[in-house]
Amino acid sequence: MPLIKSEQIDDEHIKNGVQLEIHDQIVVAEKDGDLRHDILLVEDNRQLAIFIELLLKDKYNVTVKNNGQEAWDYLNEAGMTIPQLIISDIMMPKMDGFEFLELIKNNKLYADIGFLFLSARDSKEDILKALRIGVEDYLSKPFLESELL
Numbered sequence: 001m002p003l004i005k006s007e008q009i010d011d012e013h014i015k016n017g018v019q020l021e022i023h024d025q026i027v028v029a030e031k032d033g034d035l036r037h038d039i040l041l042v043e044d045n046r047q048l049a050i051f052i053e054l055l056l057k058d059k060y061n062v063t064v065k066n067n068g069q070e071a072w073d074y075l076n077e078a079g080m081t082i083p084q085l086i087i088s089d090i091m092m093p094k095m096d097g098f099e100f101l102e103l104i105k106n107n108k109l110y111a112d113i114g115f116l117f118l119s120a121r122d123s124k125e126d127i128l129k130a131l132r133i134g135v136e137d138y139l140s141k142p143f144l145e146s147e148l149l
Contacts, residue, residue: 036060037060037084037085038060038062038063038081038082039085040063040074040075040083041056041062041065041086041087042064042066042068042071042086042092043087043118044067044089044091046066049064049066052087052148055148055149056148066092067093067094067096068088068092068095068097068100069100071100072095072100072103082110082113083113084113085114085116086104086113086116087116088100088115088117089119090117090119090126090130091120091121097117097119101115101130101133101134101135102133104134105133105134114136115136116136116138116139117137117138118139118141118148119138119139119140119141120140120141122138122141
């Protein structure tokens with residue numbers, strides 16, 4: 001889903017059948033009814049990441065990163081499309097999910113991105129900590145495919 005600044009909209013966009021919706025000063029382009037939301041998946045278990053990506057790829061654009069640091073670096077690349085949802089594990093090398101969630105929720109540019117923890121850590125303390133930081137939802141591993149979808 002390409003993001004277009006309002007000053008970039010021209011006749012070419014309209015000729016190509018691009019429908020425009022305005023959301024809080026961001027114009028989202030939709031062509032031929034194919035609006036696919038972007039998801040950033042942060043998971044260090046490669047096999048699980050592949051499985052989750054396969055579950056989601058028919059309906060969403062999925063980008064996979066191995067840990068919070070890689071995901072943070074990716075978000076800060078110039079020209080990167082901001083995802084609508086981040087799905088993240090908690091236990092990861094370099095930067096764990098809690099640290100990553102705090103960076104996201106304390107940054108004006110990213111604070112409104114939906115954030116879902118998908119983790120084997122399911123103690124009440126971990127869930128409460130995540131909720132206090134600002135996670136929108138928390139799924140425990142193992143999870144049901146239908147629950148994630």
